Amino acid sequence: xxxxxxxxxxxxxxxxxxxxxxxxxxxxxxxxxxGHAAFVRSTHAHARITSINTDDAMxxxxxxxxxxxxxxxxxxxxxxxxxxxxxxKDGSPMNMGAYRALESEIVRYVGQAIAIVIADTQQQARDxxxxxxxxxxxxxxxxxxxxxxxxxxxxxHPEAAGNLIYDWEIGEEAATNxxxxxxxHITTMDIDNNRLVPNPMEPxxxxxxxxxxxxxxxLYTTSQNPHVARLVLxxxxxxxxENKLRVIAPDVGGGFGSKIFIxxxxxxxxxxxxxxGRPVKWTSDRTEAxxxxxxxxxxxxxxxxxxxxxxxxxxFRVKTVANxxxxxxLFSSSVPTYLYATLLSGQYNIPHIYANVKAVYTNTTPxxxxxxxxxxxxxxxxERMMETVAKEVGMSPAEFRRINFIRQFPHQTPVIMAxxxxxxxxxxxxxxxxxxxxxxxxxxxxxxxxxxxxxIGMSCYIEACxxxxxxxxxxxxxxxxxxxxxxxxxxxxxxxxxxTGSHSxxxxxxxxxxxxxxxxxxxxxxxxxxxxGDTDKVQMGMGTYGSRSGAVGMSAIAKALxxxxxxAKKIAAHLMEAAEGDIEIEGGELKVAGTDKKLTFTEVAxxxxxxxxxxxxxxxxxxxxxxxxxxxxxxxxGCYICEVEIDPDTGVVSIENFVxxxxxxxxxxxxxxxxxxxxxxxxxxxxxxxxxxxxDEEGQLLxxxxxxxxxxxxxxxxxxxxxxxxxxxxxxxxxxKGCGEAGAIxxxxxxxxAVTDALGIRDMNMPASPNRVxxxxxxxxIKQAAE
Amino acid sequence: MTTVSxxxxxxxxSGEVEDRxxxxxxxxxxxxxxxxxxxxxxxxxxxCLVHMDGKAVKSCSMLAVQASGSAVTTIEGISQNGQLxxxxxxxxxxxxxxxGFCTPGMIMSAIDMINRLGTDLDEKTIRHELEGNICRCTxxxxxxxxxxxxxxxxxxxxxxAE
Numbered sequence: 001x002x003x004x005x006x007x008x009x010x011x012x013x014x015x016x017x018x019x020x021x022x023x024x025x026x027x028x029x030x031x032x033x034x035g036h037a038a039f040v041r042s043t044h045a046h047a048r049i050t051s052i053n054t055d056d057a058m059x060x061x062x063x064x065x066x067x068x069x070x071x072x073x074x075x076x077x078x079x080x081x082x083x084x085x086x087x088x089k090d091g092s093p094m095n096m097g098a099y100r101a102l103e104s105e106i107v108r109y110v111g112q113a114i115a116i117v118i119a120d121t122q123q124q125a126r127d128x129x130x131x132x133x134x135x136x137x138x139x140x141x142x143x144x145x146x147x148x149x150x151x152x153x154x155x156x157h158p159e160a161a162g163n164l165i166y167d168w169e170i171g172e173e174a175a176t177n178x179x180x181x182x183x184x185h186i187t188t189m190d191i192d193n194n195r196l197v198p199n200p201m202e203p204x205x206x207x208x209x210x211x212x213x214x215x216x217x218x219l220y221t222t223s224q225n226p227h228v229a230r231l232v233l234x235x236x237x238x239x240x241x242e243n244k245l246r247v248i249a250p251d252v253g254g255g256f257g258s259k260i261f262i263x264x265x266x267x268x269x270x271x272x273x274x275x276x277g278r279p280v281k282w283t284s285d286r287t288e289a290x291x292x293x294x295x296x297x298x299x300x301x302x303x304x305x306x307x308x309x310x311x312x313x314x315x316f317r318v319k320t321v322a323n324x325x326x327x328x329x330l331f332s333s334s335v336p337t338y339l340y341a342t343l344l345s346g347q348y349n350i351p352h353i354y355a356n357v358k359a360v361y362t363n364t365t366p367x368x369x370x371x372x373x374x375x376x377x378x379x380x381x382x383e384r385m386m387e388t389v390a391k392e393v394g395m396s397p398a399e400f401r402r403i404n405f406i407r408q409f410p411h412q413t414p415v416i417m418a419x420x421x422x423x424x425x426x427x428x429x430x431x432x433x434x435x436x437x438x439x440x441x442x443x444x445x446x447x448x449x450x451x452x453x454x455x456i457g458m459s460c461y462i463e464a465c466x467x468x469x470x471x472x473x474x475x476x477x478x479x480x481x482x483x484x485x486x487x488x489x490x491x492x493x494x495x496x497x498x499x500t501g502s503h504s505x506x507x508x509x510x511x512x513x514x515x516x517x518x519x520x521x522x523x524x525x526x527x528x529x530x531x532x533g534d535t536d537k538v539q540m541g542m543g544t545y546g547s548r549s550g551a552v553g554m555s556a557i558a559k560a561l562x563x564x565x566x567x568a569k570k571i572a573a574h575l576m577e578a579a580e581g582d583i584e585i586e587g588g589e590l591k592v593a594g595t596d597k598k599l600t601f602t603e604v605a606x607x608x609x610x611x612x613x614x615x616x617x618x619x620x621x622x623x624x625x626x627x628x629x630x631x632x633x634x635x636x637x638g639c640y641i642c643e644v645e646i647d648p649d650t651g652v653v654s655i656e657n658f659v660x661x662x663x664x665x666x667x668x669x670x671x672x673x674x675x676x677x678x679x680x681x682x683x684x685x686x687x688x689x690x691x692x693x694x695x696d697e698e699g700q701l702l703x704x705x706x707x708x709x710x711x712x713x714x715x716x717x718x719x720x721x722x723x724x725x726x727x728x729x730x731x732x733x734x735x736x737k738g739c740g741e742a743g744a745i746x747x748x749x750x751x752x753x754a755v756t757d758a759l760g761i762r763d764m765n766m767p768a769s770p771n772r773v774x775x776x777x778x779x780x781x782i783k784q785a786a787e
Numbered sequence: 788m789t790t791v792s793x794x795x796x797x798x799x800x801s802g803e804v805e806d807r808x809x810x811x812x813x814x815x816x817x818x819x820x821x822x823x824x825x826x827x828x829x830x831x832x833x834x835c836l837v838h839m840d841g842k843a844v845k846s847c848s849m850l851a852v853q854a855s856g857s858a859v860t861t862i863e864g865i866s867q868n869g870q871l872x873x874x875x876x877x878x879x880x881x882x883x884x885x886x887g888f889c890t891p892g893m894i895m896s897a898i899d900m901i902n903r904l905g906t907d908l909d910e911k912t913i914r915h916e917l918e919g920n921i922c923r924c925t926x927x928x929x930x931x932x933x934x935x936x937x938x939x940x941x942x943x944x945x946x947x948a949e
Binding site: 256 | 932
């Protein structure tokens with residue numbers, strides 16, 4: 001390893017531009033003659049459009065055009081699709097309603113795009129959008145997924161009778177039922193997972209440009225996966241063939257899943273730029289982001305756990321209703337199925353699992369992947385159950401988990417996943433030691449003496465990352481393969497560019513990817529540049545989500561490096577008249593083992609490009625590419641423990657202590673990994689304590705700005721104590737598992753387990769806001785007990 | 788349209804704006820200073836925070852004409868001679884940024900915090916004072932650490948100067 005290699009806390013190469021205001025985000029881009037777009041959006045959650053009057057808007061200063069869905073459809077722009085086919089348990093394909101980038105007949109959620117206005121300035125465009133008069137005939141509205149399934153509920157799509165998108169199952173129902181029939185103890189819980197709005201700090205934006213001479217489009221966009229965007233825009237939305245569409249995702253200010261999907265606005269801007277003959281830029285404001293960025297979570301679940309007389313788990317039965325909103329977003333169907341129910345085994349040996357998931361349409365914003373995507377929902381169900389069941393059977397939550405842990409690997413669960421490696425007791429032990437679990441009783445007594453309620457809760461999470469083996473996901477309905485590509489270009493003087501299909505929007509790839517190259521070749525990271533986010537530079541890639549950029553993206557780079565090293569060794573052996581097998585690469589040099597003969601990497605690179613003296617038949621140059629397709633998911637796991645104190649007079653919950661012990665396999669840069677964990681933890685704590693998306697019964701979003709939706713702020717959360725334990729992932733060349741989502745997956749149940757412990761109650765919904773906690777204290781007569 | 792004149796990062800500038808133009812829009816679009824970001828439109832997130840006459844203001848919540856005649860400092864104006872400001876350096880050394888979008892506002896807010904309260908800052912104070920800045924990536928842990936480290940370094944610099 002070099003000083004900047006794998007495992008080193010290298011400071012980030014990308015920081016300087018962000019620290020000095022030189023980051024380049026989509027909204028920072030400008031072009032000559034650029035017009036600004038604003039969207040006319042539905043003010044109703046469900047209504048038939050009877051007329052769209054643009055007369056006043058067209059007369060306003062600076063207004064160039066107002067375009068609507070009839071024109072969009074006439075120009076052959078295709079409907080927005082969901083790219084993962086799910087079949088119901090009766091074998092029928094999912095029921096997907098038509099979703100147009102601009103809707104001109106029936107709108108199905110507040111904020112749905114109806115028309116695009118293009119004007120000289122952003123303010124002119126927004127003013128004109130306000131002046132477009134849309135007449136509606138209101139239709140009945142349904143907001144909650146359970147209500148949507150009831151007989152007589154308002155119907156959203158003719159394609160989906162009863163608002164049912166699919167009725168899917170996994171596991172063996174009969175065997176699971178038998179486990180329940182023979183159980184010594186059964187615990188049943190109703191568990192909701194609250195709807196969240198992702199809220200990356202940079203709002204979505206798009207800048208589209210059409211070159212009529214070349215019939216060529218360029219799109220700058222806030223995307224986590226520009227190549228997937230190009231593929232979908234070309235193949236399904238008929239915007240332009242791939243060779244006539246360049247998609248660039250420059251600096252992107254956070255994504256958390258919400259910037260995976262291809263949204264109506266990008267399609268409309270690309271379509272409009274050709275029609276109006278000038279570049280078109282749209283930037284979302286924050287309320288538009290709340291209304292139109294794909295939301296996350298929103299599950300209603302009933303879960304039952306069966307135990308034998310020794311408190312070993314014998315069966316797990318789960319019924320979930322998932323709210324997918326008014327339309328199916330790009331990967332929405334996979335989130336409550338293959339990304340959710342396949343993780344219901346948790347860290348535990350559970351012989352029989354059966355899950356049934358119904359996905360439904362409602363008059364709300366579409367729901368899709370948000371940090372963790374299905375895995376937080378699974379972990380919340382599993383870990384709320386484990387803590388509750390342990391208490392019901394009179395065991396400590398830790399001991400109950402210990403007797404049920406999986407201890408032998410590989411382990412095949414009843415729900416598809418084959419865990420490859422792990423040591424769940426190691427992370428449990430580490431977390432309990434750091435938080436001084438044994439000293440909790442004393443700390444609780446101190447809190448009680450001060451009139452406060454204290455509680456402790458744990459969560460032993462597992463997730464599936466490194467998404468994903470292409471053949472496996474293909475067989476489960478995915479429309480794409482989930483490999484990654486890389487190209488290592490060695491320049492003639494020995495500096496290196498690495499082109500990757502991964503996309504960094506805060507994860508620090510420019511640093512960690514360079515560390516891998518530095519580790520392998522012994523070169524300083526300053527001589528290694530990472531190129532990403534541009535379909536004209538990087539040939540193809542699947543982007544960044546599902547904690548895949550290390551385990552999949554870096555594995556592709558490692559494969560390309562294997563090829564670069566092999567060729568460099570051949571050249572060095574030829575030049576030094578040595579056997580190829582005797583060449584070692586170390587410290588930026590190629591050495592003949594056991595001698596003092598050596599060449600610098602620069603000398604070998606130069607020889608490759610001068611081509612004056614290469615082995616016979618060898619092509620000049622030193623540039624290699626690779627595609628890496630994972631053989632399995634990776635399985636990061638860990639234990640989080642949260643300790644809270646509650647003021648019974650106000651209901652305010654304060655996190656006094658939070659410990660995270662994670663097993664991410666090999667870690668490239670501990671500083672960056674810790675940062676990922678911190679951020680994930682606060683998103684999970686935000687869900688558990690602060691954030692909640694609320695609609696009224698007419699489908700109006702009540703939480704549509706930072707004045708109404710409670711984002712975690714610095715004084716809502718503590719500093720964290722982190723630890724890592726390591727079992728290497730056997731499935732990829734670097735032994736990496738992924739760390740991007742763990743915090744958001746593992747933390748919500750730890751918080752709620754701590755809050756319910758403090759209150760001495762069994763059930764409660766997230767978030768544990770002061771209002772809700774105070775009400776629980778009143779309803780359960782808890783305040784008196786504390787006094 | 789109205790003419791506004793002000794000093795931005797030490798340079799005297801003027802421009803023609805619609806009366807309703809926000810200071811953030813003026814800085815970004817008229818002056819091309821895109822380091823000042825717009826994250827929420829409701830004065831909550833602090834991504835647009837700049838200094839006006841030495842005090843922190845949220846530039847998305849005031850008009851450009853209100854800033855006329857004042858001295859404005861943006862994120863682009865705080866490093867000297869290519870050297871990062873102590874606060875910028877501390878954010879880098881403590882990994883106090885990820886996607887970078889909230890970072891300019893965070894740094895301007897942190898500098899203002901020390902200007903107002905001095906360098907003797909504890910964690911609780913720093914967290915409380917950051918109430919007007921939202922970050923979705925870092926979980927604040929390393930931002931708090933960075934501000935504390937910068938405050939300590941500034942205290943040393945001040946002590947050495949005395």
